[in-house]
Amino acid sequence: xxxxxxxxxxxxxxxxxxxxxxxxxxLALRQQLAVFKRQNARPKLSMVDKVFWVLLRRLWLPxxxxxxxxxxxxxxxxxxxxxxxxxRRLISRVRQPVGRRPVTKEIRxxxxxxxxxxxxxxxxxxxxxxxxxxxxxxxxxxxxxxxxAPHTPESGQRWRTFLRNHREAIAAMDFxxxxxxxxxVLYVFFLIGHDRRRILHFNVTRHPTSSWIVQQLRxxxxxxxxxxFLILDHDSKYGIEVPAAIRSMSMRPVRTAVGxxxxxxxxxxxxxxxxRELLDHVIAINSSHLKRLLASYVDYYHEDRSHCGLQxxxxxxxxxxxxxxxVVSLPRVGGLHHRYDRAG
Numbered sequence: 001x002x003x004x005x006x007x008x009x010x011x012x013x014x015x016x017x018x019x020x021x022x023x024x025x026x027l028a029l030r031q032q033l034a035v036f037k038r039q040n041a042r043p044k045l046s047m048v049d050k051v052f053w054v055l056l057r058r059l060w061l062p063x064x065x066x067x068x069x070x071x072x073x074x075x076x077x078x079x080x081x082x083x084x085x086x087x088r089r090l091i092s093r094v095r096q097p098v099g100r101r102p103v104t105k106e107i108r109x110x111x112x113x114x115x116x117x118x119x120x121x122x123x124x125x126x127x128x129x130x131x132x133x134x135x136x137x138x139x140x141x142x143x144x145x146x147x148x149a150p151h152t153p154e155s156g157q158r159w160r161t162f163l164r165n166h167r168e169a170i171a172a173m174d175f176x177x178x179x180x181x182x183x184x185v186l187y188v189f190f191l192i193g194h195d196r197r198r199i200l201h202f203n204v205t206r207h208p209t210s211s212w213i214v215q216q217l218r219x220x221x222x223x224x225x226x227x228x229f230l231i232l233d234h235d236s237k238y239g240i241e242v243p244a245a246i247r248s249m250s251m252r253p254v255r256t257a258v259g260x261x262x263x264x265x266x267x268x269x270x271x272x273x274x275x276r277e278l279l280d281h282v283i284a285i286n287s288s289h290l291k292r293l294l295a296s297y298v299d300y301y302h303e304d305r306s307h308c309g310l311q312x313x314x315x316x317x318x319x320x321x322x323x324x325x326x327v328v329s330l331p332r333v334g335g336l337h338h339r340y341d342r343a344g
Contacts, residue, residue: 031049108145176188198316214245225249274294
């Protein structure tokens with residue numbers, strides 16, 4: 001009974017439906033039948049099929065009622081994908097770009113180079129140089145990219161560059177202890193210059209006092225001192241006499257912070273080298289013996305030993321061999337180290 005009534009309803013709908021809608025519906029059904037007739041396990045719609053349903057959606061309102069193969073949401077998604085493709089391929093290429101032109105990689109690298117090489121320059125100066133070079137960029141873009149410039153340790157206003165420019169006027173002083181064969185403790189006092197890492201003066205004592213240190217300063221600088229600043233720590237042995245004596249010699253004492261030996265790094269580095277290359281391999285008998293060992297090591301340190309901080313040169317600028325003779329080995333510091341030269 002229900003099937004008979006449904007058939008009559010469909011007949012009445014078809015009678016009152018226009019001939020045009022009937023033809024479009026038949027066309028939609030025939031297209032889907034053509035898809036189902038394909039020999040694939042899961043029917044796949046080609047690009048032509050997708051375009052057909054996208055156009056049918058725009059031309060025929062009741063298109064959803066005749067759709068069986070896919071859901072209506074899929075057809076809507078096809079339409080949006082086609083719109084994106086049409087916009088990207090046709091419209092976006094025709095229109096002119098809006099806004100300022102992007103700063104190229106070449107200009108960015110040139111800005112970074114100018115910032116590093118000229119730390120006192122600001123955006124107007126760098127912008128002017130870029131204009132002189134023929135680059136069309138705004139000053140605001142230059143200012144924005146200057147803030148992103150990488151910070152390198154080679155900048156002209158950094159501490160390493162500052163000390164390099166003033167190291168000829170800086171020296172340092174310090175003590176280190178050495179145990180003897182009889183379990184006594186000897187104290188080595190030394191002065192080292194920052195320019196070529198040269199040992200300006202050294203001596204050994206068992207009882208360092210402030211008056212003894214003042215005498216060592218007078219022996220190291222008998223005339224006008226070649227340095228203006230003398231770095232020292234807060235050792236109690238200095239007292240108030242040593243800083244006063246330093247000022248009387250037209251030098252300025254510079255105290256390091258308490259517990260910060262790295263602030264006197266040049267002196268600490270020499271102490272480490274002296275221990276690793278000499279004192280860890282010998283046993284000092286007395287002060288005179290230790291003084292002879294140190295004198296031998298200082299001569300080797302000045303004349304033969306190359307330094308990484310001096311471009312692999314020695315403090316006294318050792319002459320490089322120019323000949324082609326046989327290489328000979330010359331013992332230094334009792335055979336602990338050697339110097340190599342060419343014979344002849």
